[in-house]
Amino acid sequence: MNRDPDRHKIFTRRAAMLAGGKAILLTALCGRLYYLQVVEADRYATLADENRINLRLLAPPRGRIIDRFGRPLAENQQNYRLQLVPEDVKGSEIDEVLTHVQKIVTLTESDRRRIVREVRRNRAFVPVTLKENLSWSEVARIEINAPDLPGLMIDVGRSRRYPYGPEAAHVLGYVAAVSEKDLDEDPLLKLPGFRVGRAGIEKVHDLDLRGTGGSSEVEVNAFGRMIRELSRREGQPGAEVMLTLDMGLQEYIAKRLGEESASVVVMDVRNGDVLAMVSNPSYDSNDFNRGLSSGEWQQLVNNERSPLINKSIAGVYSPGSTFKMMVLLAALEKGVISPDHKIHCSGEYELGDAKFHCWKRRGHGFVDAMEAITESCDVYFYEIAKRTGIDRIAATARKFGLDEPTGVDLPGEQGGLIPTRDWKRATRDEPWHQGETVIAGIGQGFVLLTPLQMALMTARLANGGRAITPHLTRAIGGNAGAPRQPADVQSMNIPPGHLAIVTEAMNRVVNHPTGTARRSETGIEEFPMAGKTGTVQVRRISKLEREQGVRKNEDLPWKYRDHALFVGFAPVENPRYAISVVVEHGGGGSSTAAPIARDVLVEAYNRQSAGPGLPIAYDDRPRNGNSDSATASSGEPAPTEIADRGEGGG
Amino acid sequence: MRSGLSTPELTLGRKLISINWLLVLLISMVAAVGFAMLYSAANGSMSPWAERQMLRFAFAVGVMIVIATVNIRIWLRYAYVLYFMALGLLVAVEVAGYVGMGAQRWLSLGFVNIQPSELMKIFLVLALARYYNASAIEDIGSITRLIVPIALITAPTILILRQPDLGTAIMVAMTGGAVLFLAGVRLWKFALVGIGALAAAPIAWQFLHGYQKKRVLTFLNPETDPLGAGYHIIQSKIALGSGGLMGKGFMLGPQSHLHFLPEMQTDFIFTMLAEEFGLVGGLALIVLYALIVTYGIIIAVKSRNQFGRLVAGGITTTFFLYVFINIAMVTGLIPVVGVPLPLVSYGGTVMLTLMIGFGLVIGVGVHRDVPVGRRGEAEGL
Structure with a gap:
């Protein structure tokens, strides 16, 4: 049957051997599969x-910042940003990808440096933001090119927006990218594009506003694109911070100041609520969030009106005549004069070889305490300062909190300077000269105050000598917490009679025919203003200039002109608002500063009466503290029941 | 003689009846597994792969049946012609082929692109079978009688290596070796060639392309380059391992569907199957393959002529090599050499080659009683 049985036999044997070999190999494959899929299954499942x-x-989401009526001052808005996940950029360098991206969206050289730095700093799976605030067309172009751009994704983010821009910038501050030195345990800080508060309220309440991060487990494909979310743990949104500011008033002030380089602080004398704090000129917080170009930055830094400085808390000025209330109170307390003791002003005052001038060259004649303040007689104050001595003046100023920062809830506050003999010996190693006391008597020389301190001084004069402290935060997360001013705000123990003389004198400054601010009456019968003007020489007009015809302040270059100051309160009876106005190189206190103070307080008054029309009924209850009605001016009964509740929640 | 009389009785109808339909069924089952996996690879879509693969398979089944009915003596007669035609095509690829995936493998015939190296796998078996069909048992032992077969094997192997296509070159060489082995070449001669190959390995290393060297090195230690050359092996093992005993379910393999697994519709389709159907699925497919191989061997052994035996044995071995090399590669047993999983991986030329091969194997079965002389004449010795 078979014609070559030998060959067939050999073939069959060989085929059997080959089949055996194949069986062994297939068994090996099965064993390998068993090893991978059963023995090592758990390990590979984890790897998968x-x-x-x-x-x-x-x-x-970062907490909002709102004003006392709930108007948003800082909020979040959606924006689109382009992110890069470094580990998904396989096989090619980040640089190559960036070059590719540059064909679609513009990236500056400094952007590229920042991106490379962030890529190096973070772990490879942390996305790095290439560009923020993408336009719609950029988003579309990136989406179209997505297959060619491994590791890139578009993220919908939130960015900080300040609806009022410059008007509250110094109070709110701004947020900016996290820097190396900010890094701590909070993993949020390593998120790309995360912002932390850098100035103002944003900085002070950064932790509250920030909230805590959540996490989400997402399934991604091999290219790092998210496929779906597997689980999610929500974080805690940042708390909403309510400020004591009345943004409407703040806006009005900013508008009223116009181009002036100035500070205005309005405070509630009853509880220290800062209702407005304007430092002019300002910057736009939105620009800082976006990131300033070096040109824009240089412009801000080199501006002689220093828009970056919050003059209200970081500008220190000689208080000038606005300091005279302190000097008078010190003199009355020491008893070196009685209120109706008259001192003669001839227009000049001699002390040893030195001659000091009154602003009124012809002199005021005989003036008593009240007239001295009303007409701002310098000679009177030279004399009583000399009699009182610098240390006693300083002691009174200290009671008003003028020797240290007020402790307002803003970063970067300066403390001003109240000189004493010890201070001079310690810092300058020189003895105190009596002439320096005389100069301090009119608030010049060494004495320096911030506008906030001036407002605080005025508020403490107006509220019957109670040591309120200024603050900007009204509530955090809807919770007012403990009252900022305890019901028993410490009295400064100024004899009420002395205070009455000073406040009446301040009333006459505005409302008496001889007052230095008589042209700045409010014109509202139930809302008269009291105050004190101040004009501070920045530089004496030299003899040479006088000969060249420079007589008046306005003839000088801007930066040599006098500072114009005014402190005041309103209404005179049962005061509510205290104000300080400092206009740098603004000319005269009575001509420039007092009208501004008048306009601002009238606006505050109008806003108060227009209460129901405002988004939230104006809360005109004292937050606390006014229960001490004996020392407060009479009139409206003190709402003690509210004081007891501590006004939780507002 | 009785067998001489049987030839005229083999009508087309009889031939069709005597086709091993069980083998055809097994082949179709494996192909169906392939369709399902291609459907899954496209995330539950017939396009782009499953649909085209089905059409190709339908066409290839037709080709297979036609080939199975062709008288085996015709294949013997044209064995050398076909071999040299394929060799000529390989030379043509060298001269005029175009480069795909970094290697010069394809030849465009205008309407279709063909891969001559695939055809060579079959035609080499035919040529060697013809050569040994003509050799007497006593001649096989002679050294000089080895010169022609070794030349037949070496020429295409070198041409394919130059493309470069290491996987196919190895397969062509091993297939040729298997035919020699089945023909009865002495075992010590294989041992000698094996030792010679080992000795030549360092020299051959010099001729390997950069990517080939890299693949071998990566195979030896894949973790050294997890995102580069080792990526395929690591991801494939992760997919397999995470599939576990029962798998993740049809179309639910995360590794595959999230694209961590590369080339899942071609070389790594077994990984996807094992991820989705687990060890059970993987073993089931291996069993199907084993059955096909077994049928092939049975057909070979049952054949009454040496040509048929060698053709069926050789082609079955080629098929086995596809299966083994592919699965060993994706499970990390051997380096990644780019061999598809037969009947399952997406690809037209390989499908057609395999089905031509199966046509020949089935043809051997159909014509198992056809007497084939040493020179292909009906009345042999």
């Missing part, structure tokens, strides 16, 4: 999950 599951940190 590591492959596909990414843990992503969720940035909580």
